[in-house]
Every structure is written in structure tokens, then in C-alpha cells.
């Protein structure tokens with residue numbers, strides 16, 4: 001609970017048996033997380049069992065993809081405040097308090113992994129990823145009149161329930177370029193969005209999106225096309 005509001009953390013998970021229990025326990029140990037909701041996305045390992053043992057609610061999403069898993073989690077969460085994270089050891093549980101500190105004043109609080117002081121030594125955030133994430137984030141900021149943004153791909157973020165209900169049915173992306181659509185839909189609705197620095201650590205287990213240059217480029221270009229498509233074809237911002 002946070003200021004009388006219930007808090008759920010959603011973890012999309014595809015073959016994360018090595019790290020999922022530690023992630024659930026880390027976030028729950030903050031004392032403010034009421035529910036850890038793991039979305040098992042056709043894992044072939046013991047992800048679901050390990051998550052349940054650690055005290056998470058586990059649901060299954062059969063449509064494969066990072067976006068499909070996150071969307072299923074957003075639909076299944078019933079709390080007042082919903083936080084998206086990853087169960088691969090990259091995010092730090094105590095950072096939820098940073099997101100929550102802004103939740104009274106903003107509808108959506110996004111993390112940024114581009115703050116040098118908060119990048120851990122093993123973090124997969126070399127100059128190419130950092131510059132790429134920032135350039136795409138800036139495009140979103142300028143084309144949609146958003147707040148200052150420096151990371152288009154940080155899963156760790158918070159959304160208030162009322163804001164989520166306003167946009168959840170409009171989310172269409174099932175694959176890895178899911179996050180910019182969530183921000184654009186929020187900005188088009190005139191919701192209050194802010195970005196804040198969070199910690200970013202090295203990953204446990206195998207990287208599935210930004211672990212290769214090909215994967216990074218594919219996701220990056222998909223994000224750019226999505227942003228341009230929304231800019232060219234979506235209705236004007238709602239005030």
C-alpha cells in the first residue's frame with residue numbers, strides 16, 4: 001500500500017527461472033507492493049512454478065511477445081497503482097518508491113536508464129543503446145509535446161488505474177516495441193507523464209531483445225515507424 005492505494009508490480013516473463021523468485025521477493029520486500037503479478041509467456045522452464053513459490057500471482061499469456069505479456073498484465077491488475085518491471089535482475093525493487101513518490105502528481109511515471117551514476121557495471125547499456133534510446137525518446141518528446149524524455153525502452157514505470165483504463169483498450173503492439181505506444185497514447189489523452197532516473201543492473205540469464213545488434217535495430221526501427229505512424233495519422237492531442 002502507498003498512501004492508502006494498492007500497488008501491483010507486473011513482471012512479463014519468458015524463460016526467467018533463474019531470476020524470477022529473487023525479483024518477486026526483492027520487490028515485495030519494499031513493504032509497499034501488495035501483489036506481484038507474473039505473466040508467464042509460454043515459458044518452457046520452471047518460471048511459473050518458481051514465481052508461485054515466491055508468492056506471486058501467476059497468469060498465462062499464450063500470444064508470444066513482450067508487448068502481449070505486458071498488455072495481459074495490465075488487463076489483469078486490479079490495483080490503484082500498477083507498476084511494470086522485468087524479472088531478469090535488471091531493476092531494483094527499492095526504485096518503486098521513487099516512482100510512487102510522483103504518483104500523486106502524475107498519471108504515468110516512467111523510469112530512465114540513461115543516468116550514468118545509476119548504471120551498474122554489468123548493465124547492458126553501452127553508448128549505442130544509450131544514444132539510441134535517447135534519440136527515439138526525444139523524437140517522441142518533440143513530436144507529441146511530451147515532458148523531457150531520455151529513454152524509450154525502460155520497462156520500469158508506473159501508471160494510475162484511471163489513466164490505464166483510459167488507454168488499455170487502445171494498446172495494439174504485441175512485440176518488443178510496446179512501450180512507446182503506451183507513452184504516445186497517454187500524451188494524446190493529455191495525461192500527466194514524467195520521467196525519472198532509476199538504477200539499471202546487469203541481467204541474469206539470456207537476453208532476448210537488446211542482447212544482439214540485430215535485435216536492437218529491429219526493435220529501434222519498429223519504434224520509429226510506430227512513432228511516425230501515430231504522428232501522421234492520429235487525432236490531435238486532447239486537452
Ligand SMILES: Nc1nc2c(ncn2[C@@H]2O[C@H](COP(=O)(O)OP(=O)(O)OP(=O)(O)O)[C@@H](O)[C@H]2O)c(=O)[nH]1
Nearest residue numbers: 012013014041064065066086087124207208209210
Ligand atoms: N523478448 C521477449 N521477452 C519476453 C517475451 N515474453 C515475455 N518477455 C519478458 O520481457 C522482458 C524483456 O526481455 P529481455 O530479454 O529482458 O530484453 P531487454 O530488457 O531488452 O534486454 P536485457 O534485459 O538487456 O536482456 C523479460 O523479462 C522477458 O522475460 C517474449 O516473447 N519475448
Ligand SMILES: [Mg+2]
Nearest residue numbers: 086088090203
Ligand atoms: Mg531485460
